[in-house]
Amino acid sequence: MSSGSKGKVLLVDDSFMNRALMCDILGDEYEVIEAENGVEAMSVLARMHSDLTLMLLDIVMPEMDGFEVLAAMNKSGWIEEVPVIIISSEDSYTYVDHAYDLGATEYIQRPFDEKMVKHRVENTVMLHAKQRSLEKMVIDQMLEKEKSNIMMVNILSHIVEFRNGESGMHVLHIRVLTEVLLERLAKMTDKYDLTPERISLIANASALHDIGKIAIPEEVLNKPGRFTPEERLIMQAHSAAGAEMLENLPYYGDEELVKVAHDICRWHHERYDGKGYPDGLAGEEIPISAQVVALADVYDALTSERVYKPAYTHEEAMRMIQGGECGTFSPLLLACLREADSYLEKELKVKSNGGLAHEEMTNLPRSLLKVGGASGKKLQMLEQEREKRIILSRMSKDIQFEYEYAFELLTFNENGARILGLPETVSRPRTSENMRKTVNFDDLHELIDRLQAVGQQDPPVEMTVRANLPEGERKFNVIAQSLWTDDERTGVIGIATPIE
Amino acid sequence: MTIRECYEQMGADYEDVKRRLASDERIEKFFLMFTRDPSYNELVSAMEAGDAATAFRMAHTLKGVAGNLSLSELGKASSELCESMRAGSIPPEAAELYARVKECYERAMAAAEALKQGRQ
Numbered sequence: 001m002s003s004g005s006k007g008k009v010l011l012v013d014d015s016f017m018n019r020a021l022m023c024d025i026l027g028d029e030y031e032v033i034e035a036e037n038g039v040e041a042m043s044v045l046a047r048m049h050s051d052l053t054l055m056l057l058d059i060v061m062p063e064m065d066g067f068e069v070l071a072a073m074n075k076s077g078w079i080e081e082v083p084v085i086i087i088s089s090e091d092s093y094t095y096v097d098h099a100y101d102l103g104a105t106e107y108i109q110r111p112f113d114e115k116m117v118k119h120r121v122e123n124t125v126m127l128h129a130k131q132r133s134l135e136k137m138v139i140d141q142m143l144e145k146e147k148s149n150i151m152m153v154n155i156l157s158h159i160v161e162f163r164n165g166e167s168g169m170h171v172l173h174i175r176v177l178t179e180v181l182l183e184r185l186a187k188m189t190d191k192y193d194l195t196p197e198r199i200s201l202i203a204n205a206s207a208l209h210d211i212g213k214i215a216i217p218e219e220v221l222n223k224p225g226r227f228t229p230e231e232r233l234i235m236q237a238h239s240a241a242g243a244e245m246l247e248n249l250p251y252y253g254d255e256e257l258v259k260v261a262h263d264i265c266r267w268h269h270e271r272y273d274g275k276g277y278p279d280g281l282a283g284e285e286i287p288i289s290a291q292v293v294a295l296a297d298v299y300d301a302l303t304s305e306r307v308y309k310p311a312y313t314h315e316e317a318m319r320m321i322q323g324g325e326c327g328t329f330s331p332l333l334l335a336c337l338r339e340a341d342s343y344l345e346k347e348l349k350v351k352s353n354g355g356l357a358h359e360e361m362t363n364l365p366r367s368l369l370k371v372g373g374a375s376g377k378k379l380q381m382l383e384q385e386r387e388k389r390i391i392l393s394r395m396s397k398d399i400q401f402e403y404e405y406a407f408e409l410l411t412f413n414e415n416g417a418r419i420l421g422l423p424e425t426v427s428r429p430r431t432s433e434n435m436r437k438t439v440n441f442d443d444l445h446e447l448i449d450r451l452q453a454v455g456q457q458d459p460p461v462e463m464t465v466r467a468n469l470p471e472g473e474r475k476f477n478v479i480a481q482s483l484w485t486d487d488e489r490t491g492v493i494g495i496a497t498p499i500e
Numbered sequence: 501m502t503i504r505e506c507y508e509q510m511g512a513d514y515e516d517v518k519r520r521l522a523s524d525e526r527i528e529k530f531f532l533m534f535t536r537d538p539s540y541n542e543l544v545s546a547m548e549a550g551d552a553a554t555a556f557r558m559a560h561t562l563k564g565v566a567g568n569l570s571l572s573e574l575g576k577a578s579s580e581l582c583e584s585m586r587a588g589s590i591p592p593e594a595a596e597l598y599a600r601v602k603e604c605y606e607r608a609m610a611a612a613e614a615l616k617q618g619r620q
Contacts, residue, residue, distance in 0.1 A: 015561045017537045021530055021568060060560045089564035089579075111567035111575075113520040 006031045007053030007125060012041040012069065013087070014061040022056060022087075025114050026121065030054075038064025042072060042407055043425035049078045053125050057104070059088040059095060063427065070102035075406050079103040083128040085120065087112070150204065157207040160214050164221055170300060171207045173348060177296035179203040180347050184336040185292070192288045202289045205261040209268050209293050212242025224307055239269050240278045263287040268294045273328040283330070295333055298326045299344075314345040342457075399476070399496040403429070405489060410435075416496070421470060440466035447478060451492055456484050465496065475499040501618035503528040510571070510611035517570035528615070531569055535612045539565060540605050543578075547590070547598055556585040559601070566608075574604035 009030040013019050014037055023032045030053065035041040038061055045052070059066035066086060073079040079102075086099045089110035096107050105124050108117060157171040182202060186194035213221060220227075220234050227235060242265030252258045267281060267290035274282030286294075302317035312320070318341070320326055322334060337344070399416030403409070410429040417424040420438050429435045430448065443465040450461045460481040467474055480494030503524050507514035521527050543558035559582035566575035581597040584590075 014557075015537070015539060015565060017530065017533055017539075017565045018561075018568070020533060024526060024530075060557055062554075062557065089560065089567055110564045111516075111520060111570065114522050 008033055008048070008051055009121075010035060010041065010044055010052050010055040010082075012036075012038065012056065012061070012066070013058040015058075018058070018087075022117075025117055029118075029122075037061045038066065038069040038072075039409075039425065039427040041069050042409060042427075043411070045073070045076075045078055045082070046404075046409070046411065046425075049081055052082045054121060054128075055082050055084045056121075057084050057086050059086060059090055059099070067098060067102065070099065070104060072407050074103060083124050085124060153204060153207045157211065160211050163218065164210075164213055170304065173300045173304075174206050174209065174293060174296045175203050176348055177299060177344065178206040178292050180340050180344055181292050181296060181333065181336050184339050185288075185333065188336065188339075189332065194288075201257060202260055202264075202292070205257055205264055205289065206293045206296070208242070208246075208261040209264045209297065210238065210242065211245060212238035212240065212265055215241040215245075236269065236277050239266055242266070260289050264290050264293045266290070268297060270294065271328050272330050276327070291330060291333060294327070295321070295329050295337065299337070302326065314342070401480075401492075401494050401496070403492040405491060419469070420467060438467055438469075440468075447480065451480060451482055452489075454482055456482075456487070460494075464499065501615055503531065503615070506531070506611050506615045507570075509614065510607050511573060512608070512611075513570040513572045516572070520568075520570070527569070532612060532616070534565060534569060534571075535609060537565060543601070547594075550590060552585050552588055552590045555590065556582060556588075559585065562601070571604070571608055574601065574608055577601045577604045 007030050009026060010033050011019055011022055011026075012035045013022070019034050023034070026032055033044060033052075035044055041055075041057070042064065045055075057066045057069060064072075066088070070079065070084065073082070073084070083105045084103065085106040085108060086104045087108045087110065088095065088099075090096075091109055099107055105128075106120050108120060154171055161170055179199060182194055182199045185192065186199065216234060216238055220231050223231065243262050246258055246262040246265060247253075249258060264287075266278065267276075267286050270276035270279065270281045270286045270290065271294075272283060272286070272291070274280050298321060299317055302312045302320060303314060305311040318337070321329070321337065340347075396413060397415060398413075399419055400413040401416060402411045404411075408428045408430075410426040412420065412422060412424050412426075414424065422434055422438055426432050426435060429444070435441075435444065443463070447461065447463060447465060450463070454461060460479050462477070462479045465476050465478045467476060475498070476496040477499050478494060478496045480492050482489050483491040483493055501509075504514050504518075507517070517527050518524070521530070539558045539561040543555060543562060546552075546555035546558055559578045562578040563575055563582055566572075566578060577597065577600040581594060581601050584594045584597055
């Protein structure tokens with residue numbers, strides 16, 4: 001809500017009388033935006049959910065009823081952002097219960113009192129605003145704290161590396177690689193109990209993996225040529241030394257971070273076949289945290305330049321690791337690495353360039369972000385991106401469109417809707433009568449089928465689509481790209497230009 | 501004719517609507533707006549076409565609108581009609597309930613007409 005202006009209330013009801021009465025009651029205090037059914041409501045929500053103070057929702061409506069709207073809001077997470085008051089003349093308990101189950105804040109029964117409506121609306125708005133500002137305060141504080149933590153750990157590890165004559169990037173790389181690998185691993189199996197919190201913790205602890213090197217004499221540590229067998233032994237002592245330092249900490253011994261860091265320090269040079277050091281652990285005897293960091297360490301060593309070797313490319317490194325040239329790893333982990341493949345390289349570049357600032361955005365109190373929706377900062381950024389896109393699409397002369405699988409909602413830019421003579425939002429376009437009249441249905445279905453068939457890495461789909469416009473049949477060149485969240489197809493974005 | 505007299509004429513609950521909507525102007529404004537509300541006419545066409553889903557929805561809307569204006573008889577009649585069709589079909593007894601809705605609605609329209617006449 002911007003300061004000074006009235007709060008915006010979305011009023012969804014199919015009866016104009018009902019809407020008129022509610023506007024009459026609330027119009028002085030709020031800016032009321034009206035929607036005649038669920039589909040219209042969804043389109044308003046898609047446009048301005050973060051701007052809405054409250055939503056008043058009828059249940060029995062044509063097109064898409066109130067329950068369907070609530071369900072869709074749950075799916076998209078908007079239910080956490082916009083408090084909903086149901087207004088219905090329905091008095092059966094099953095309806096009321098169902099509405100509450102789906103996340104409605106209040107249920108007002110018709111016929112209602114003016115006073116009661118005003119009070120409930122006001123209370124709901126106030127309570128929600130308070131809760132939001134508290135949430136934001138907590139998240140901001142957590143972010144700030146977490147950022148200092150990560151900074152301290154990174155600075156400390158950087159000092160260790162500095163002595164080693166390496167760039168500080170290694171620590172950051174290990175953190176990113178560890179995180180990416182663990183995320184893949186968590187999807188593949190649940191035998192390691194890798195919660196998002198646990199993954200964050202291991203990634204954070206990974207920065208400490210080489211602290212034992214501080215105990216290695218400098219002339220050995222930075223010796224340019226080959227090690228003698230004695231020197232090799234001294235070098236190898238760094239893993240046990242690091243673990244020992246952590247064991248001897250006079251404090252924090254019981255902290256999970258210290259325990260995980262200990263395991264990583266001690267065992268990140270073990271091998272899956274039991275031929276590593278210092279303890280010769282084999283297979284799953286090696287804690288998963290250490291297994292993952294070991295793999296990340298090898299990958300980063302291969303792809304970075306060292307005094308004694310050039311930097312290998314991602315492809316070369318992948319081939320060498322998978323071929324068993326650089327140690328042995330659990331088959332499951334190697335599968336994770338294959339799965340992550342080019343994503344790994346990309347992620348490494350993006351996150352390392354952004355350094356801490358980026359880390360802070362992505363990595364942080366996941367548990368909070370998950371429970372409380374995205375953080376305020378992140379939301380603001382998203383909102384800004386959205387605005388930019390809307391402005392660009394207004395300026396564009398092309399037909400731009402967006403489709404969301406979850407709600408089966410097709411949205412055109414203003415200009416596109418005007419050219420096609422379609423509303424800006426079309427629900428269930430596959431079966432929509434409006435679409436059938438305007439867009440050649442064979443072409444539309446071909447486009448849909450082709451989009452369903454492409455994978456995440458494939459180029460956009462391009463084809464000619466015929467449309468019946470007021471001035472006659474026109475052909476459009478359509479370029480459309482599937483949008484993905486993780487491995488799930490979530491939407492389509494595209495552009496259609498008339499063929500002269 | 502005052503809005504109160506109008507309510508008394510059609511046997512609707514003036515005290516109740518006054519308590520809930522607070523001002524006479526508002527009650528009158530929305531009662532007159534009700535004469536232009538399409539839900540009754542849409543209910544009639546749906547009943548005639550045997551379209552149970554739409555008839556249910558329209559009876560439901562009518563119940564809500566009548567309720568908010570304390571047109572108690574019409575509200576009760578449309579609620580009963582609405583409930584009879586909840587299962588998705590129009591049962592035989594709906595005919596009688598529908599007739600009752602019609603009677604209440606016409607009474608309300610007559611009262612509204614009288615109120616309008618008095619205003620001119």
